Amino acid sequence: MTADRQQLDNAIEIVTPENIAFRYQVAGPFRRLPAYLIDLVIRGMMFVGGTILVSLVSLVFGLAGLPGLGAGLTLVLWFALEWFYGGLFETFWNGQTPGKRLMRIRVLSVDGQPINGLQAVLRNVLRALDQQPVVFCLVGLVTASLNDRFQRMGDLACGTMVVIEEPQWFRGVIRLGDPEAIRIAGRIPPSFQAGQTMARALAAYVERRGNILPMRRLEIAWHLGEPLREKFDLPPGTDPDMLLCGLYQRTFITDWDEQTSARTGSPFRESGSPFGTSEQAPSENSDSAAAAQVMAAADQGQGEWSASEEER
Amino acid sequence: MKVSDLLKSRQANWEELERLCSRIEGSVRRKPDAATLARFSSLYRSACADLALADAYQLPPATIHYLHRLVGRAHNQLYRSRRFNVSTWTRQLLVDVPRRLFSDNCLRLAFCIFWGIFLLSGFMAYTVPGYSERVMGKMWTMQLEEMYSEPIQGRNPGASSGMAGFYIRHNTSIGLQCFAFGLLFGVAGLFVTATNAALLGASFGHMAAVPQWENFRDFVTAHAPFELTAIVLSAAAGMKLGFSLIDTRGLARTASLRRTAVEAMPTMGAAMVMFLLAALIEAFLSPSAAPYWVKTSVAVLSSALLVVYFVVLGYPQED
Helix, strand or coil, rough: CCCCCCCCCCEEEEEEECCCEEEEEEEEHHHHHHHHHHHHHHHHHHHHHHHHHHHHHHHHCCCCCCCHHHHHHHHHHHHHHHHHHHHCCCCCCCCHHHHHHCCCEEEEEECCCCCCHHHHHHHHHHHHHCCCCCCHHHHHHHHCCCCCCCHHHHHHHCCEEEEEECCCCCCCCCCCCCCCHHHHHHHHHCCCCCCHHHHCCCCCHCCCCCCCCHHHHHHHHHHHHHHHHHCCCCCCCCCHHHCCCCCCCHHHCHHHHHHHHHHHCCCCCCCCCCCCCCCCCCCCCHEEEEHHHHHHHHHHCCCCCCCCHCCC | CCHHHHHHHHHHHHHHHHHHHHHHHHHCCCCCCHHHHHHHHHHHHHHHHHHHHHHHCCCHHHHHHHHHHHHHHHHHHHHCCCCCCHHHHHHHHHHHHHHHCCCCHHHHHHHHHHHHHHHHHHHHHHCCCCCCHHHCHHHHHHHHHHHHHCCCCCCCCCHHHHHHHHHHHHHHHHHHHHHHCCCCCCCHHHHHHHHHHHHHHHHHHHHHHCCCHHHHHHHHHCCCCHHHHHHHHHHCCCCCCCCHHCCCCCCCCHHHHHHHHHHHHHHHHHHHHHHHHHHHHHHHCCCCCHHHHHHHHHHHHHHHHHHHHHHHCCCCCCC
């Protein structure tokens, strides 16, 4: 299991020669099996094409007395396609066969390095074992599920794994169009500096709040929003959801100085000056617990309905 | 500097890196030119730096996830798969493999099992009536007798080439299966070896007791040494893989398996070469009408070659 995140996840962390640690997502049977079936179809097509080619060639030469040569070459072609198709493709195509390329997965060594020819050929030869009993592929499936890298027997013997490699759309900061959030952002004291866990919680919440129903958003945001609302001395009717969005705006998008020029409401709180009576940076301890709770809740999309909600 | 400004400034670079990745992925044939590669590597290094500092910059999790994917993708383009090391193949086949096999316990075990069961089964088929029918099945026994009911007249070379392809495919497939199944803790390899030995012994023993013996002997002699040795070798290679899971010599099981796999593949390569030679001999020489002494001398020659390979080349030397 990976050291820091003890989640049941298919992410494997590797450290590269650039001394950077990044995560790969390992491909499970639902990607590898379709890739194998596509490869089977392509192999069949290559075999048919090869047979036609060989018959044409042997028709040209075969009348000169070697009629069986065509059949022999066809059988050798079948043998090569059966045992060495995967190995040769994975060696020369940087760890991909046509089927794997369509499913966007790739074969890599376990430590993140590329594979060499020996590993590619051997893992494909050992697939004969992983396919037993023939249609059900039980040996391969059972071995893959007992492993945190989804390695079947062939992968275990060669030290390889299959990772997903899909291009993804860029997702940056979310531009909140809500004027309410911007107004609240203007009322947050300028000395507010989000710590790391707070920033991560805010980003996790705002990224996912679009998928959560409004009532649920209130539930989730209340855990962090209520303590912060008290800390910033905002009026009791403040929407916690909008408060978190405002905090997100302040943390990731703009500063307080820019906010004073962009806001639409009054910069001053009812009870005093914006520079605060005794404002300090929010302490990490009490907020990180709440931040962790919000992050967890946002991850699950659930919230706890608490008694004080009924006051609203 | 706020995160959104930072992302604005870095996003252009990341998108350019994505475009270069797609371009390099797409051009499997031609290598990209030097300027593209230089630009790609510098973009990759800066993306790596961005990822390393992602926590310090307080990037949102979605962007971090995106960066992981991007860096992973670029990493795979930069570090490409290594090809076969063909220049070492001769040295491996002629020097490393014989020396390793000379002191290989799995080979000795496979040899004893195969030949022991083979001779036993042959003896039983020769002396006990009805044994071969029970082992091979009545239909196969009758087919066998029928195949060799006439003396060998020779075949035209065309049909021989066809049969060469058939033997290559059939026998090498059996050998590779023996090898692959051996991984299942060595037991499956033993099982496949034992069954093959029993069947072959039964057919040999049966044919020795019937009048078609002459024709059978004519056909089988020439290619027998290579083929039987190749089967034993592939079974032994498979068993070595399987037993490495049990007898790990102090390493973890997967590490022991990986180390043995690197040694087992060249052995399988040697077995495949032997299968190829056996198939060629079986297709061209065995069904030909050449006199029996020619086939016997070929058999003797191949046995001598095998002895040279395993004993002379394999004898441990200090060098």
